[in-house]
Amino acid sequence: MCTAGSSTAFHLARLGHRVTVLERERSERIKPCGGGMAASVQQWFPFDLKPAVDDVIQQVDFSWCLTDPVVAEFPGSAPFWIVKRERLDALLLEQAIALGADLRRPFEVADLEREENHWLVRSKEGEVIEAKAVVLADGSGSPWPTHFGIGPRTLHMAKTLSVRLEGMGTLQPGTARFEFGLVHHGFAWAFPLQNGINVGVGTFIGGQASDAEAVLEQLLPDLGFSSTDGLRQNADLRVWNGHTPLHGKRIVAVGDAASLCDPFLAEGLRPSLMSGCEAAASLDSWLNGTQPDLSNYTVRMRECWGDSMAWGLRIAQVCYRFTNVGYQLGIKRAAAHCSNSLW
Numbered sequence: 238m239c240t241a242g243s244s245t246a247f248h249l250a251r252l253g254h255r256v257t258v259l260e261r262e263r264s265e266r267i268k269p270c271g272g273g274m275a276a277s278v279q280q281w282f283p284f285d286l287k288p289a290v291d292d293v294i295q296q297v298d299f300s301w302c303l304t305d306p307v308v309a310e311f312p313g314s315a316p317f318w319i320v321k322r323e324r325l326d327a328l329l330l331e332q333a334i335a336l337g338a339d340l341r342r343p344f345e346v347a348d349l350e351r352e353e354n355h356w357l358v359r360s361k362e363g364e365v366i367e368a369k370a371v372v373l374a375d376g377s378g379s380p381w382p383t384h385f386g387i388g389p390r391t392l393h394m395a396k397t398l399s400v401r402l403e404g405m406g407t408l409q410p411g412t413a414r415f416e417f418g419l420v421h422h423g424f425a426w427a428f429p430l431q432n433g434i435n436v437g438v439g440t441f442i443g444g445q446a447s448d449a450e451a452v453l454e455q456l457l458p459d460l461g462f463s464s465t466d467g468l469r470q471n472a473d474l475r476v477w478n479g480h481t482p483l484h485g486k487r488i489v490a491v492g493d494a495a496s497l498c499d500p501f502l503a504e505g506l507r508p509s510l511m512s513g514c515e516a517a518a519s520l521d522s523w524l525n526g527t528q529p530d531l532s533n534y535t536v537r538m539r540e541c542w543g544d545s546m547a548w549g550l551r552i553a554q555v556c557y558r559f560t561n562v563g564y565q566l567g568i569k570r571a572a573a574h575c576s577n578s579l580w
C-alpha cells in the first residue's frame with residue numbers, strides 16, 4: 238500500500254466507503270524513486286500536494302557519456318515537481334485516514350480467496366479480513382494480477398539502481414539531469430531534493446541490468462560526489478506492456494501492480510495517482526449499483542493512460558536499441574520543446 242493504494246483509499250473514503258489499508262512494512266522507509274512528477278497530478282486531489290514537494294524544475298540538462306550537453310528551459314506553465322516518495326505517500330495516507338480509512342500495519346497479505354459474495358484476505362500470521370472488493374496496490378512484485386488474470390501475461394521489467402545522496406554536489410536547485418550513453422538500453426538521472434539528490438540508473442529493454450555500479454563510478458564524480466557515496470537500492474520495476482484488463486470480478490489493480498509505469502521514462506507516480514482516482518470511481522459506481530461490474534475502470538485507464546503508453550513502448554524500443562541515434566533525434570528534438578515531451 239503506497240502511492241497508488243493511498244490514492245485509491247483517499248478517493249474511496251471521500252466517496253463514503255469503508256476502507257481498510259493493509260501495509261506489510263511497519264513504518265515508512267526511503268523508497269527507490271526519482272520523485273519526478275508533473276504538477277498536473279494536483280487535479281485529482283482537493284488538498285494541497287505541495288507539502289510533499291522538495292523542488293520545482295526550471296531547467297533540464299542532458300548529456301551523452303557526460304559530454305555533448307543540451308540544456309532545456311522548463312516553462313512555468315507546466316511545472317514539474319520533485320517529491321520525496323515517502324513524504325508523498327505519508328501525506329496521501331494521512332488524508333485517507335482523516336476521512337475514515339483504517340490502516341493496518343504491519344499486515345502482509347499472504348493469501349486472497351474469492352468467495353461467492355466477498356473476499357477473504359489472509360495475513361502471513363493467519364489473520365483474516367473480509368471485504369466486498371479488493372484493490373491490488375502492492376507494487377511491482379505483486380503475484381496477484383497474474384493469478385487473477387489482470388494485467389499483461391508477459392511482465393516487462395525495468396531494472397533500476399537508485400542512490401539517495403545528502404548535499405547537492407554540482408547539481409543546481411531547480412535543475413534535473415539526464416545522462417544517456419553511459420547506460421546500455423536506458424538512462425541515468427539526477428533530481429534535486431532539499432539538501433540532497435536522487436540519482437538513478439534504469440535499463441528499460443532487454444531484461445538485463447546494465448552495470449549500474451560502473452555507471453555510478455563515472456556519474457557520481459561528475460555530479461561532485463565520491464563514487465561510493467549514498468544509500469543504494471536495487472529495484473525491478475514492472476512497466477506497461479500492452480492493453481490488458483485491469484479488473485476482474487470484485488477486484489482491480491492500480492499503480493505498478495497494474496503495470497502502468499511508462500516503459501520509456503519510468504513515469505509511475507502519475508499513473509499510480511490517476512489509477513487510484515479512477516479505480517475508486519469505478520468501485521463506487523459498482524457498489525452503489527449504477528454499474529454491473531468494474532469494467533469501466535479498464536476502459537477509463539485505456540483512454541486516459543494506455544493509449545499514450547503504446548507510443549511510449551514504441552519509442553523505448555527505438556531509442557534504447559539505437560541510443561546514440563535516440564539521443565540525437567529524440568532527446569535533442571524533445572529538448573527543443575521540453576514541456577511537451579518530458580512527462
Ligand SMILES: Cc1cc2nc3c(=O)[nH]c(=O)nc-3n(C[C@H](O)[C@H](O)[C@H](O)COP(=O)(O)OP(=O)(O)OC[C@H]3O[C@@H](n4cnc5c(N)ncnc54)[C@H](O)[C@@H]3O)c2cc1C
Binds near residue numbers: 269346437472507
Ligand atoms: C529507481 C526508481 C525511480 C523512479 N523514478 C520515478 C520518477 O522519477 N517519477 C515517476 O513518476 N515514477 C518513478 N518511478 C516509478 C514509481 O516509483 C512507481 O511507479 C510508483 O511508486 C508505484 O507506486 P505503487 O503504489 O504502485 O507501488 P509501491 O510504491 O511499490 O507500493 C507497494 C506497497 O505495497 C506494499 N506491499 C507489497 N507486498 C505486500 C503484501 N504482500 N502485503 C501488504 N503490503 C504489501 C509495499 O510495502 C509497498 O508499500 C521510479 C521507480 C524506481 C524503482
